[in-house]
Amino acid sequence: MERIPILRMGDFLLVTVQVEMHDQLALNLQEDLADRISATAARGVLIDISALEIVDSFIGRMIANISGLSKIMDAQTVLVGMQPAVAITLVELGLNLPGVATALNVDRGMQLLRHSVQQQ
Amino acid sequence: MKVTDKGTRPIRTEQDIVLARQACRKLAQDCGLRLVAQTKLVTAVSELARNTLVYGGGGDLDWEMLEDGVRRGIRIVFSDEGPGIPDLQLAMTEGWTSGGGLGLGLTGAKRLVNEFDLETAPGKGTRISITQWT
Ligand SMILES: Nc1ncnc2c1ncn2[C@@H]1O[C@H](COP(=O)(O)OP(=O)(O)OP(=O)(O)O)[C@@H](O)[C@H]1O
Ligand SMILES: [Mg+2]
Numbered sequence: 001m002e003r004i005p006i007l008r009m010g011d012f013l014l015v016t017v018q019v020e021m022h023d024q025l026a027l028n029l030q031e032d033l034a035d036r037i038s039a040t041a042a043r044g045v046l047i048d049i050s051a052l053e054i055v056d057s058f059i060g061r062m063i064a065n066i067s068g069l070s071k072i073m074d075a076q077t078v079l080v081g082m083q084p085a086v087a088i089t090l091v092e093l094g095l096n097l098p099g100v101a102t103a104l105n106v107d108r109g110m111q112l113l114r115h116s117v118q119q120q
Numbered sequence: 121m122k123v124t125d126k127g128t129r130p131i132r133t134e135q136d137i138v139l140a141r142q143a144c145r146k147l148a149q150d151c152g153l154r155l156v157a158q159t160k161l162v163t164a165v166s167e168l169a170r171n172t173l174v175y176g177g178g179g180d181l182d183w184e185m186l187e188d189g190v191r192r193g194i195r196i197v198f199s200d201e202g203p204g205i206p207d208l209q210l211a212m213t214e215g216w217t218s219g220g221g222l223g224l225g226l227t228g229a230k231r232l233v234n235e236f237d238l239e240t241a242p243g244k245g246t247r248i249s250i251t252q253w254t
Pocket of ligand 1: 057058167171172175176200202203204205211212216217218219220221222223224225226227246
């Protein structure tokens with residue numbers, strides 16, 4: 001079965017979304033992530049979408065779901081690497097992702113996560 | 121206005137949505153749309169193709185390359201023979217969904233393109249036409 005890989009980076013998990021998302025893949029990812037957060041006691045999840053040429057309401061919902069899931073498992077989500085044209089389009093689409101932090105790239109995202117974990 | 125090329129694609133499976141996005145990206149590039157306009161068009165295509173599949177029970181995507189004086193454009197028409205949209209005003213309300221969606225597809229798609237035209241009849245189906253100009 002097709003799956004999106006989840007990489008461990010210290011206290012955090014990195015999900016790089018590279019393929020075209022579809023329903024089953026999104027569902028698998030949510031399950032895998034829940035398992036990994038619980039197994040590794042990760043404090044944060046980075047979702048790298050730099051390879052995505054569009055983000056529609058379907059992917060938006062998936063991101064919101066992952067963020068909600070992480071939150072109840074005591075981990076924070078940061079969305080990284082959004083392409084500028086995608087960002088402009090998202091605003092017009094009306095998709096705001098409440099509670100989802102964003103960062104320009106993976107490094108900045110890690111910084112953000114470390115910072116907020118320290119503050120807790 | 122002149123139609124310089126046209127074609128059609130099925131929207132019957134999840135994979136067809138992916139293929140429709142890729143095909144429309146290519147058309148948008150060939151048409152000479154700038155990156156942001158391409159991205160907006162492809163995002164609208166993704167929303168409307170998914171609606172065609174999920175609510176319309178599948179249908180077709182027909183595309184046309186247009187030339188109108190100096191400007192060039194792409195028109196994409198989604199049509200299905202599904203249940204139609206009983207209350208259009210409600211469906212065009214941002215955030216309203218009859219399923220488990222975010223209710224962003226229709227209103228969002230309308231904002232993302234230059235022209236948006238929707239015809240629907242209960243029991244007969246739905247036809248949505250979108251156009252993006254250079
Ligand atoms: N082709 C169609 N045939 C029948 N009903 C439709 C069709 N397209 C949209 N609708 C109706 O219009 C509603 C609004 O559609 P819209 O795309 O805006 O939101 P959604 O699909 O519910 O959620 P989202 O697109 O944000 O995931 C749908 O919930 C559905 O009831
Ligand atoms: Mg929709």
